Amino acid sequence: NAGVTQTPKFRVLKTGQSMTLLCAQDMNHEYMYWYRQDPGMGLRLIHYSVGEGTTAKGEVPDGYNVSRLKKQNFLLGLESAAPSQTSVYFCASSSAGKVAEQFFGPGTRLTVL
Amino acid sequence: AQRVTQPEKLLSVFKGAPVELKCNYSYSGSPELFWYVQYSRQRLQLLLRHISRESIKGFTADLNKGETSFHLKKPFAQEEDSAMYYCALETGANNLFFGTGTRLTVIP
Numbered sequence: 001n002a003g004v005t006q007t008p009k010f011r012v013l014k015t016g017q018s019m020t021l022l023c024a025q026d027m028n029h030e031y032m033y034w035y036r037q038d039p040g041m042g043l044r045l046i047h048y049s050v051g052e053g054t055t056a057k058g059e060v061p062d063g064y065n066v067s068r069l070k071k072q073n074f075l076l077g078l079e080s081a082a083p084s085q086t087s088v089y090f091c092a093s094s095s096a097g098k099v100a101e102q103f104f105g106p107g108t109r110l111t112v113l
Numbered sequence: 114a115q116r117v118t119q120p121e122k123l124l125s126v127f128k129g130a131p132v133e134l135k136c137n138y139s140y141s142g143s144p145e146l147f148w149y150v151q152y153s154r155q156r157l158q159l160l161l162r163h164i165s166r167e168s169i170k171g172f173t174a175d176l177n178k179g180e181t182s183f184h185l186k187k188p189f190a191q192e193e194d195s196a197m198y199y200c201a202l203e204t205g206a207n208n209l210f211f212g213t214g215t216r217l218t219v220i221p
Contacts, residue, residue, distance in 0.1 A: 004156075033208065040122065042199060042213035043157075050207055058208060090157065100147050100203045104157040 001026050004105035006091050012111045013081045021076040021108050023091030029103070030096040032074035033058075034066060036087040037107070043090065049074055050096070081112045115140045117202050119212035126190050127220045134185040134215045136174075136200030145203040146183040148174055149211070152196045160185075160198070170194070190219045 007022040023032065033048040035058075045058030049068040063085060065077045074093075078085060088109050092102040116139040126132045138144055148160040161169045163176040163183060174185045183200060200212040 031207065035211075040213060042119075043211040045208055045210075048208050056207075059210075092157075099207055100145065100162060100201070100209060101159055102209065106156055 003027065004091055004093055004103050006089075006105040006108050008108060009106070010109050012113065013078075014113050015082060017081050018077070018079050019081065019110075020078075021089055021091075021110075023074045023076070023093075023105060024072055025074075025091075025093040025103070026072065027093060027095075027103065028071070029093035030071070031094045031099065032068065033092040033094075033102065034064070034074065034076045035090045035092065036060065036085075037090060038087050046076065046089075081110075083112045086110060086112045115202055115204050115210050117200050117210050117212035119198075119200055119215050121215045122213070123216050123218070125218045125220055128192055129189050132187050132190040132194070132217065132219075134198050134200075134217060136183045136185065136212060138181050138183065138200075138202050140181075140202060140204060142204060144176070144178075146174075146176055147201045147203065147209070148172070148183075148185050149199040149201055150196050151199070152193075157199070190217075192219045192221055195219045 004025045034046040035043045047066040049055045052071045091105040094102045118137045147162045150160040151157040172187045199214045201209045
């Protein structure tokens with residue numbers, strides 16, 4: 001099993017460009033999460049999903065959109081990238097009722113120039 | 114509002130010395146707390162949870178509701194313990210709140 005995978009691993013964008021980060025999990029988990037990790041800020045939740053077709057805002061949702069059309073995939077979109085969105089993005093998944101046992105992906109390092 | 118505070122961004126100890134990574138929380142309900150660890154070039158992973166009162170890789174953590182703390186301790190640090198450690202709080206809202214993390218370096 002691959003666990004949680006993220007595509008791409010690295011990306012450089014110019015301000016105003018758009019992109020989509022893909023997260024996939026093969027553990028049949030109901031819940032999926034997107035975090036950003038910044039120095040001195042720790043991990044902050046952007047959006048999460050408790051099931052196919054559902055999404056909810058986390059702590060720092062502004063500037064991002066998400067979709068969960070399939071149970072195994074969770075997409076994070078940046079419609080108009082800004083330098084403040086330069087970060088490492090982590091996806092995670094968990095079973096329903098086991099929110100604390102999250103399985104993380106390897107991360108995507110995004111730089112916005 | 115809930116909050117998790119890890120006051121030390123960096124912590125260095127010598128091999129064989131005791132180590133304590135501090136975590137304080139603020140939450141009006143009944144907290145469930147956890148420690149996650151990220152070793153170099155590895156994924157973030159769950160290390161231990163307070164409710165199970167377990168010892169993982171020699172680490173323990175006790176929930177002190179009076180002091181609202183959940184410090185991570187190990188009596189004798191090993192070089193392989195060098196990593197980034199995050200304290201996390203679950204509030205029953207289908208997600209976790211993470212602290213800002215402490216980077217532990219064990220000096221040989």
